[in-house]
Amino acid sequence: MSKKIPSRFLRESGTEAFNGNELLFKGALETEGGVHLMTGYPGSPVATFFDVLADCSDLLKERGIEARLANNEALAVAAANGLQMGPLRALVVFKSVGLHVASDALALGNLAGPHPEGGTVIVVGDDPWSESTQVPADSRFLARHLFLPVLEPSTPQEIKDFVNVGFQLSRAADLYVGYLITTTLADGGGSVVCRPNHYPLTNTNHPYELQTYNLDLANKVLLPPRTGRRELELPERFERLHREVDRLGLNRLHDVSGVDELLIITSGLAYQYVRQALSDIGLDKRIPILKLAVTYPLNRRRIEPLLARFKHILVVEERRSFIEDQVAEIAIRFSQSRQGPIASLWGKQFPKESSGFPSALGLNASIVVDRLPRFLRAIDSPLARVAAKDIDSELSIISRTSRLEEDLSARTPTFCPGCPHRDSASVLLQIKRQFADEAYMRRRHGCGAIDLVFHGDTGCYTMLMFEPNTPLMHNYSGMGLGGGTGSGIDPFITNKQVVFMGDSTFFHSGITAISNSITGRQDITYIILANDTTAMTGHQPLPTLSQDLLDRPIPAQEIENIVAAVTGRACPVTRVNPEDRKAYRRTLEQTILADGVKVLIADKECGITFHRKRMRAERAEQSKIGFVRRQVQMNVTPEVCEYCLECTNNTGCPGLTVVSTDYGPKIQTDLSWCVNDGACARVDACPSFEEVIITRRRPPTPRGHKIMLEDIPDVPVRRSERVWRAWLAGVGGMGIGTAASILVVAGQHEGYSVQFSDKKGLAIRNGSVYSQIIFSPTGQSAGMTLGYGKADLLIGLDPLEAVRAVNAKEKFRVADPERTATVVNTDASPTIRMLLGQDSINVERLEAALRQVSRPGMYFSARITSLCERIFGTKLYANITMLGVAYQRGLIPVSLESLKEGIRQTIRADFKKNLRAFDVGRKLVSRPDLFADLFGEQQAGPRTLARTVREKAAYLNMRRLGKRRALRGDRPGVGGRRRLPDTKLARAYKHMVFTTLRACRELDRESMSDLAIRIYDLIEWGGLRYARRYVERIRRTFLADSETHGFAATRAVIWNLAKLMLIKDEFCVAHLLTRFEKLRRDRQRYNVNPANGDRIRYRRTFHPRFFGRQVDIRTPHWTLYVLRNLRFLRRVIPRWRHEERLFLAWYERLVDGLAHIQPAGDDYGVYLEALRTVESVTGYAEIRRPKMEAARSKAEQLLADLRHAQQRRLTSAG
Known part of the structure; x- marks a missing residue:
């Protein structure tokens, strides 16, 4: 092509x-x-x-x-x-x-x-x-x-x-x-x-024939x-x-006439840092600089005159002393042949044994600014006095940027959404756990427990070192060397060993590793992750493909044939699709347990390349008929989700996110990042995962179509007369690089000299990324990185990464409250540790930190990704929207035409939609009131208690009145229709709620709302009598509770008693998956309008257990309506959910004990902790049962310790 x-x-x-x-x-x-x-x-x-x-x-x-x-x-x-x-x-x-x-x-x-x-x-x-x-x-x-x-x-x-x-x-x-x-x-x-x-x-x-007799073989x-x-x-x-270096003038002395005190020798990027630092402290062109282009070997004849001329030579270079060592060697030889003084040499060490420039990691302009004045003062240079004011000013900026110290969550990289390696990692995590289980191994394989050893290698799968996959990488020696690492320990251990290897690594050096393993008689399994690309570095082609880098045809090479040729068929090779989880796991277990060297090829295309193909097809369909006829999305029903985090702990997929619900945090798919590869559902953790199939007959109504983007006020162009610097911070996949490219083109179009620097590397793998943009007016020079406090504009697409850019504990520290304007999106992207339940992000604290380092009145924040999801159906336009916000606030010194040109040149495929996103950002600044309803309840204010009760009563009315009649509201006017009276069930619900709240009137509003919601759900689960059983215990608990402790025990019982009473059996799950609240939410989430011909269907697989064995059942949606109406079987089937009901009965006794004991003082805290032990009880079936036992044991231990303490107090008092 x-x-x-x-x-x-x-x-x-x-x-x-x-x-x-x-x-x-x-x-x-x-x-x-x-x-x-x-x-x-x-x-x-x-x-x-x-x-x-x-x-x-x-x-x-x-x-x-x-x-x-x-x-x-x-x-x-x-x-x-x-x-x-x-x-x-x-x-x-x-x-x-x-x-x-x-x-x-x-x-x-x-x-x-x-x-x-x-x-x-x-x-x-x-x-x-x-x-x-x-x-x-x-x-x-x-x-x-x-x-x-x-x-x-x-x-x-x-x-x-x-x-x-x-x-x-x-x-x-x-x-x-x-x-x-x-x-x-x-x-x-x-x-x-x-x-x-x-x-x-x-x-x-135009090739030629090589004349071999002309070759210089001797040399x-x-x-x-x-x-x-x-x-x-x-x-x-x-x-x-x-001589050639001299002829080309590469090693240049930027001399200053009459200055013989100090010479700075530098090279590479350190030269930029030196020039920027000297400019910042007012000493530009005041100190001679020898800029080296060729740093090895140094020319002794060019260095010796400088040693003779200058009193001091300071070498500024990144990392270890390389140039300094060469200069030192020349100086030693020069001093041996010369009479008289030569320059003192400094670099990694300053006078009086003080430390100089760091030998580890890199440099930046601010490190040079910090160290250079200290050196000038140490040698008592007059320049230190001449530039004292500028030096103090710069040091004060460094001091200001060191004040903000925040302990921030680490954002570790992980596999991309849809990555085939996630399938392998998830299965191997399960296998490793079960191989360590003696009972499982005896029952399944007739042998004892095995502790699997995993050797590391280089590729995307190196990220196995990060959570949640850390048990799958025990060492690391480099590319293609995982098997070789295993060969050293193999003769001395009995463990089975596994090594991951990419198909690119296989051709790099993995072939010899497999041969070496056979020669060394290893017992090891090679899992070759064949995704047909060099994914870690940007999807370069492999020998397994039939085209090379330039799209020329080449013979495709088969890994199986190569292994067979190298090993003489002494090594069995199996190819399997890791997406077929059951077959893959079965094959893995058999292969790992076999003796000798084995090769298993996990054959599945890279998620990024596969998703790009699908997106191209959808764009082509969109371009042809104006919409996409059929889309399939992975969805999580929050009401069914137990927040057990089995899905995230087994996959670590960034396509999952955490959402807030009436029942606390739940897992949901991130529509912008999820590619619906099904890895989360294949974990078989719970029935909350489902595929949503959206079909359309005509183009959908665009979200936010009522927002008119005309009449946006013009912003006067404020062309910067000095160097302007911006920092963009975010997470891989947010489009930081795209936004930076737009600014680069816009700056170029405006006539600036533009420089930029992006962080890539692990960008697309949920890692922290950033871009630095520098506009220099004609005649002014600047480095291509930002020093401490030098950002004129900070754009944070993620609040955590924005704070990381200004945090004194990090290396950037780019913001200064006397200089920096900030535009930040307050919708935080979860880190992997957040998804695993090990960490949390406090956005309010992050915002406070950002305000602290921003100019007064120059801080703007909004939930930009939420806005984009509501208007565009994806948050992938948030980067362009934020550029619109920054431009409209007058923070980008280019014209509107230049920015539009930047968008046009950078994003050619979808220019109009991106331009609309840019205008949305501008409109948000000029008319924020137009967007209030799009931000949802967080913008409009919390939902009132009366509204909550009214909504729940309306849903109960649907049982008798039907959806249309139950949900219609009062309409004023002659042709209006009045709301129909509540049914008996709805009236009973309202009566139960209001009488309970009247009896517990000292509770806070949030607890009252929680109570109303849970009463409704309990009526749905088991009827009025079942809900009354809950309410009576709440009222007794409240009467025994203490306002001194903020009714903490009552609030704990409101949440936890309902949690246990709402047993999510098959009938409950069927009800939750079919109730109207869910359908209404899904229609809004996926922009489905039945009046427009849109249709939404569901595809689910349930995993019930019969006689201890899991069975996978694909269930049509209509059968759930039947199943939810069979809940009377709970009373008929013997021992139905016996363990959950026994656990509920135990907890009810625990709650009743509080009303009887009425603890006070320190005893209250112990009892409260006992009431909260069940908060950790989450999940379904075998995931839930051990947690129930652990919670019960912990609570009983707490109460036993409490009784012993009370007995000791009574004894001592007697």
Whole structure:
């Protein structure tokens, strides 16, 4: 399929904005003579480079440029080595840990050197802050070990231009060149000046015949004694490198005339930090700076004069001292041959044994601002006095940003919604638990309990290390090494062992691991997670597919055939779909228990690619007929949900969320993130999960269609005369990168010089993400990251992540109450720990923290995602809506036309809808009153008690009057219709509620409302007599309770007694799934209007147990109406729900005991705790029973301890 070539890459002049990975590609295109081969292996932060190659596949094929993914990094370097047999150029790209893999091939290739007219540049993506890399990254040291020169760009412009420079250095020095790019530069970017592209004349469309007799075998094929001879030539090759560096003017001294006291040496992104820090403290162009582009090897002849001239040299670099060590070595040799003083060298240590710049993690401008003045004062520099005012001002900002210290919930990454690995993890968690159960193993497999050992590996499945899957990863050695890790412990343990391996990892290095396991006689099961893509790094193609990176046909390789060929069929291989949970589990148990090396292929497409295909099909249907005829959604009925959290603890799926209900928190699907793969339902935890099938005959009425978006007041353009900075914070999947791209295009369109930096890595996997945007007016320069307190605008798509951006315990601290305006969405996205019930988010506390760091009057908050869900049916437009809010409040210094152009260029497929979302944000600012009803009860105020009782009575009336007559309200006027009188049941309900509330009038309103709701539900469950049984105990408890304790015991009994009395048996569940309240809520949730021809249907599978065995039954919806009317069978069937009824009877005795004892003082607290023990009793069947026993034992122990304490008090008193 032909792809349109992005026009930016064809520009030959002018200014254009690119991200760092795009700049690498554009730099390759601009390289003199062209680049012939681009290859490597994807990994953060340079994985996007390969997506750019795929996007530009037609250009590459047209120009005969070879671009491919290697199976691993060593093979990529080997390809570059082979390319140097001819006058050709290779660009090899991988991340820092890939350099470890490639080092053998790179050592040989670099020592042999490139072709005299060729060249090789090795791009290595480093991660100084360890945000997406498993080990600390500083590839400069390994490059030095390999004699590989290191080239470090500092700015977006240099990222592009230094690709050509790298090839010039490679050719001149007869060496490969290491090109180091860090996360901020790779994932960030900015405006650059474009130059003409160069395409290679010798290319895949015009190949040539290699003349082997012309090859320089003596220098290119190395073994001793040739190796030693080439090593002796390295000094001369380095000298040629230095001459080319000088010729190109790469290592530049930004001198200051007459200043000989201090020189700063820096490189890479640290140069930006130094320049920004000097500008902030008023010392820009007051201190000489040696900016190094080539940081290894340093040219002794260029450093020695500086050592002689300056009194102090300060080295500013990220991570360990690499440049500083080289300068120190030169200084030692220089001092041995020179008479007289030389400069004192500082960097990681300052005078008087004080610490200097940190050796671990990265730097930022504020760290430099904090340390540099301290150094100037330590050496008693006059500059410290000259800049005292600016220094104090900056230090005061740093001090202000250090005041807010919040203990924030960690947002750990997890598998995406629909990820096939979740199926495997969920089943393996269950298997691990049951294999450790002696009784289960004896009954099922005739052997003792087994403690499974899981070895870690690299891929999406590395996230098994995080909750809820932590039992499935016990160690980690690196990519393709999980089986090898097991080989070390295998001879000494009897445990069965398992290792996960991705299909990309299989081709990277996993094949040799399997062979090694057979050779080592291991007892291990390889689970190869085959999802047909390199998902962790952005969905690059695999050898299992029939197209390569450039969509060229290739033979698809089958994993089974490869394993069989390698192992001689000594290793059994089984392929199974993990979505078929029962068959998958059965196969897994059999495979794991078998002896020897086994391979099981879990074959299911990546959830992201599968969902993208489905979305494309839906968009095509929408474009063709104006709507989607049929949609299937996963739904959870909150009334049936017990909040046992079995679904979240077994899946950790971010497609689930927590909602507030009358019965406390419940689980629900997040319509914006759930992809309906059914993993949550397949856990078989409870009957609350159901598939909702929506069919339509005509386009639905748009939500929020009554909101007119015309007549939005214009906002005067406030073009910034100084550098303007913004920070966008959110969660992966919220569209932070999209919003940032819109601002980048808008800023470029407005005429600013734009720079940006995004956090990617684990972005799409529910992790914390952010973007930094910097607009610089013409003639002003700025770094591409924000220092402490430097944000002019903070946009928080999630309140937790917004506070993380300003929290002093984090590394960002971007907000300052004297500078920052804040726009925040107060709908918090749950963390995984929240979904597991281990954590909570207090939005009010988060808002208070954000107000504390925002300018007075410049704080705006609203439930933006709720608004978008009501208007658009999804929260995925919240990012654009918030841009509209920020623009309308005058916080973005660009014109409306520029922002619209940003939306148009960034989101081409759905421009009109996104523009409407932008206008919704603008309208929310100018006319917030129009949106009050869309925000629901939270905006309009709490539901009154009288309204609650009236609604419940109306539902009871439906039994006799029918839906239409029972729910009609009073209509004024001549043609109006009056509400019909209540039925006898409804009148009895109202009487029971109001008499009970009158008897308990001191209760708070919330407790009264809870009581009214529960009386209604108990009438529905068992009739008036059953509800009266509940009410009588509430009244007795209230009379025995104490206002001093806020009637805490009564409130506990209101909740917990109803919880136990509402036994969710088959009849109750059928009733809850068919009552009108649920149907009305579902219609609103899915925008279903029967009058428009819409229809909603349900598909459910129940899992009852007969004679101890679970049976799966697919139940038509109509049968539930029959089942709910059979509740009289509760009295007929012997021992029906006997355990729950016994537990209820025990709790009723416990409640009655309170009325009899009337505890006071400390005794009250103990009894209250006993009443609350049943709050932990949740779930169905075997999930619920152990919790009942535990709650009962705990309560009885508390009361026994209480009686003993009372007895001791009586004895001591006597």
